Amino acid sequence: xxxxxxxxxxxxxxxxxxxxxxxxxxxxxxxxxxxxxxxxxxxxxxxxxxxxxxxxxxxxxxxxxxxxxxxxxxxxxxxxxxxxxxxxxxxxxxxxxxxxxxxxxxxxxxxxxxxxxxxxxxxxxxxxxxxxxxxxxxxxxxxxxxxxxxxxxxxxxxxxxxxxxxxxxxxxxxxxxxxxxxxxxxxxxxxxxxxxxxxxxxxxxxxxxxxxxxxxxxxxxxxxxxxxxxxxxxxxxxxx
Numbered sequence: 111x112x113x114x115x116x117x118x119x120x121x122x123x124x125x126x127x128x129x130x131x132x133x134x135x136x137x138x139x140x141x142x143x144x145x146x147x148x149x150x151x152x153x154x155x156x157x158x159x160x161x162x163x164x165x166x167x168x169x170x171x172x173x174x175x176x177x178x179x180x181x182x183x184x185x186x187x188x189x190x191x192x193x194x195x196x197x198x199x200x201x202x203x204x205x206x207x208x209x210x211x212x213x214x215x216x217x218x219x220x221x222x223x224x225x226x227x228x229x230x231x232x233x234x235x236x237x238x239x240x241x242x243x244x245x246x247x248x249x250x251x252x253x254x255x256x257x258x259x260x261x262x263x264x265x266x267x268x269x270x271x272x273x274x275x276x277x278x279x280x281x282x283x284x285x286x287x288x289x290x291x292x293x294x295x296x297x298x299x300x301x302x303x304x305x306x307x308x309x310x311x312x313x314x315x316x317x318x319x320x321x322x323x324x325x326x327x328x329x330x331x332x333x334x335x336x337x338x339x340x341x342x343x344x345x346x347x348x349x350x
Contacts, residue, residue: 111322112158113330115151116170116179119161123313126205127180135337154337156330165189167316172196174320177327178334184210184288184311188248197316198343200335206313208290210248213300215277215284224259224305227284231263234283245269245282248308252286255308274298317343 117138118124128138138159140149149159160176167181168189180203190196214221221230234242242264246252249266256264267282274294276282286308289295295302315338323331328348335342 111326112156113178113327113334114158114160114176114321115334116160116162116167116176116181118164118167118180123164123180123206124161127203127313130203130205134339136334154330154333156326157334168193168197171316171318172320174318174322177318177321177323177331179316179318180313181316182206182208182311183314184208184248184251184309186314186316187309188251191250196319198319198345200315200317200343201338201340203313203315206311208288208311209307210251210286210288210309210311211302211307212244212252212284212286212305213274213295213302216299216301222304224256224261224303227303228261228263231261235263241265242284243267243282244284244286245273245276246286247273248286248288251308259305274300317346319345 117127131138136151136153138149138151140161149161151157151159162170164181165185167176167179168186170176171179172190186193186197212227214227218230221227231242244252244264245267247268247270249268252266269276269282269285273285273287275298276285277300278298285300288311292302317331321327323346328346331346332342
């Protein structure tokens with residue numbers, strides 16, 4: 111059995127992941143046909159490359175179908191309840207940086223903080239008879255963040271597409287979304303609240319706690335970690 115390493119299947123995340131491992135002596139390349147979601151790994155023995163969407167990787171790690179995976183820290187925290195029980199964070203990778211933030215219309219000149227949002231949400235419900243809508247695909251992270259900051263009288267509405275456009279399209283009053291530069295928010299006449307972000311995300315290397323680590327996969331993990339200069343994570347020690 112080989113150690114299965116899940117990597118984003120396209121775009122800048124895949125390219126940066128290949129570069130990151132390559133700089134550490136582990137060369138990756140995808141199959142000649144882009145229709146094949148596999149590839150080759152050189153520099154360590156016993157590692158199989160599996161190409162997946164970044165959003166699939168947390169689920170595959172949790173299920174134990176891959177041993178290691180590269181994906182955003184935001185996706186793991188959003189998709190996996192009690193995520194530290196399901197995966198181990200091995201190391202940040204230094205790319206894919208983005209903040210999960212809450213943004214409101216620029217026209218809301220008196221709304222700058224979370225306290226302001228809480229006040230306007232209460233006023234909105236009193237006036238309209240339903241809760242202020244916040245469009246997002248990060249329900250778990252946003253709900254926990256707003257609860258911890260005392261914001262009530264809102265509802266989360268699901269947005270899997272262009273979240274920034276939901277306010278203009280009148281399907282939400284505010285949004286919670288990932289941003290790296292804020293340019294798309296400004297183009298849609300939205301402003302970020304003056305508050306710490308819901309989560310500061312970046313690409314991370316994770317290990318599955320559910321995968322089979324006996325024998326060859328554990329040997330391959332030890333070799334990969336040695337190349338990366340990382341210790342064996344707690345709970346992954348070989349049985350004696």
